[in-house]
Amino acid sequence: MVLMVSSGAVVATDVAIRNVQIHTLDAEQPLQNATLLVLQGRIAAFGRDLAVPAGIPIIDGAGMVITPGLVEPHSQIGLEEISAVDSTVDSSGGEVASGPAFDVQYAINPASTLLPINVVEGVTHAVTAPAQADDVFAGLGVGLVLAGDVLITHPQVALFGAVGARAAQHLGGSRAEVFSHLYRTFAELKTYRQRRAIAGSTNTLAGFSSHRERQYTKIDMDALALASSKALPLVIQVDRANEILQLLQFAKEFNLPVVVRGAAEGWKVASELAAANVPVIIDPLNNLPNGFDRLGARADNAALLQQAGVRVAFSVSDPHNARQLRQLAGNAVAHGMAWSSALRAITRVPADLYGLDVGRIRVGDEATFVLWNGDPLEVTTWADSVMVNGRWIDSSSRQTRLFERYRDLAAGKAQGFTYQ
């Protein structure tokens, strides 16, 4: 069953999907043989034995599964079209601009082909972050919905950065200097606003001259002050166990809402992460010991973290294939994670990390959900249809158009666009 819906429909949708399994992500257990009722594009009700008002279109969802739209918590969707074509890549500030003040919201490309290609596969939301470049801080990211007229739902949603060997390169080469730099900077931040107020709008700050190299400029300090005043999540890429502990210590000292991204050796410090209530963003397929920061990488990292009580979200490193999120989750299950936690790791947890208020199915919300033709974590199923903010998504993308063009070469030749 494929719903053919034309794009650009402005009429808010009424629909009832019956006999379907619903994972609301609000309740622990799924609803079996239930009905989801959408009226005027909003979730009106769900449950068993639900009465459907007369005249509402009905879809039989027997054998199918409804989940919230999937949420990719760290991508470059909208910033990176063709990775090797510089003019289509706006994700990095490089040597010149990377730092806390690098703000990607102005570069998000609403015409990116990555939006429809991922959304038709059930990925409805993403946080798009600057790519890690030469500074400890990469900059500010945005929360996106991948369909509709307004893409950016949450500008300046979090501050991204990294510690470890890569970040150290910029600071002389030693990991020691990374944390020294962070401690100095955040210590200065405590009194920065005061001094900033004294300095007014002038470019030079009294008592805050650039007396050391590597000192942040006023612009950078303003960005850090903003992140601090809004309590933005500080999403820090780090893999090595002892550096994760250093980060936890640092976050505790300055009371920062930190999120650990990468966390290849997170399982080694799972209890400390759980005790600090610090969530992680990981790729459960990335079990390679492919760097000296990640010699402890293992396939059951996700399971071990979850079992220790850590909130776990999954992320695909390639923005073109954020659609692999559910394959990541399926593999986490194969390696010991509870199925419901794996689904949570690609819906509710990433949404909650950033306060996106999506990743769940809740009465009264604009309807955003995916109707799968089976187990959503299985590689042999697919997104039958996707609704975002009350509208069905057109199931075609540039890739489906290419398929249609070449599916029958004999017919294609007659139209003169295939190999002759």
Added chain:
Amino acid sequence: MIRLFRSCIGGFLVLMAGTAVSAPYDSTYVPRLAADFVIRNALVLDGTGADAYKADVWVKAGRIAHIGQGPNSEGAQVIEAKGQWLTPGIIDVHSHLGVYPSPSVASTSDGNEATAPSTAQVWAEHSVWPQDPQFGLALEGGVTSLQILPGSANLFGGRGVTLKNVPSRTVMGMKFPDAPHGLKMACGENPKRVYGTRKSAPSTRMGNVAGYRAEWIKALEYKAKWDAYDPTGDKPAPARDLKLETLVGVLDGDILVHNHCYRADEMATMIEIAKEFGYKIGTFHHAVESYKIADLLAQEGICSAMWADWWGFKLEAFDGIQQNVALVDQAQACAIVHSDSARDIQHLNQEAAKAMTAGRRMGMDITAARALRWITLNAAQALGIAAQTGSIEVGKAADLVLWDRDPMSVYSKAQQVFIDGYRYYDRSDPMRQPVSDFALEQLVGGKR
């Protein structure tokens, strides 16, 4: 021609009647002895494209001896596999394990001799680090044979080598006996970027093509010199040229061409070059646009080694679609799912399943048996080892994977992996899980 060169090497080989003498660099792999055994009651997906059937599979002296209700099990160990699935060992035609090992640092980066547009003289096997812990991870994913290729910086990147995925102190101990070498060639963006940015040739696609042709002209001249040479005569042998030896190996049909190429139009041009110089292209690798010329590829008998869903990382990969594999297969062309990735080599079964599913989603009728062939028998054919492995058929090597459930499922995991009948991996037995030297006291599994 290759044999002639081999006999030249060092000049000290003594050939005795009826005795195989190994030449330098030859495989020293010897199958490990294991008692005969029978795997009972597994669902067998045999790799040929036949649908799954329930059978007993008998292994004697490392070979598949019998399939079906067979002789009694006297003298053979019994592996009860009710509820499990048995497939041939998975084969990856495109890997860089060992040449881009873990950990990935400058001192282990040995996959691309990016110093000249033609480096046909280099052999990937001379970069392979047998202690790369990634080999063990791939084994855990059911991979029993794999081709290690040089990278794609050059028009001619060098020779690839096909390995058995066995622990060994030397690369010779991993080499698949008598498997032909591959020649890695590369189209498109990579060579023109690598050399173009150095202000040397090639800097354009037309420069690429001129570069291939110039080398093949040299190879033909070189071949003529050697063909005219009489080892019993007075005239000295022509000087050896390692680069041209490789190309002549292709012209003689001893070395298989593995051509990295994304775009349909460039593949078609490469076919013209092969016709001009009289060689055959075995497999286009990556081949993200094979679906646009699947009829041509079927007609030319060229395999396509493809990803399930990679696209967009460069412009020549922008038209990658998830139905590529299914469309190539539907056109009766040889379809292969490859990894080119130390991550994805660990779940090529899932990659094949995704490619199958993408076709089914568009209404194509593709069986799991068909999809399994993309990572087994078709891959073996592309590597020239299909007579030995790639399917569960009597007489072939017992390269086998026992899965806990349907291998097309994301939840399926290899439980036991056999190479030539020897159980190199057992998920329930830590002593049957490879631990490389590098792993000791450092990596997970290295502390036991």
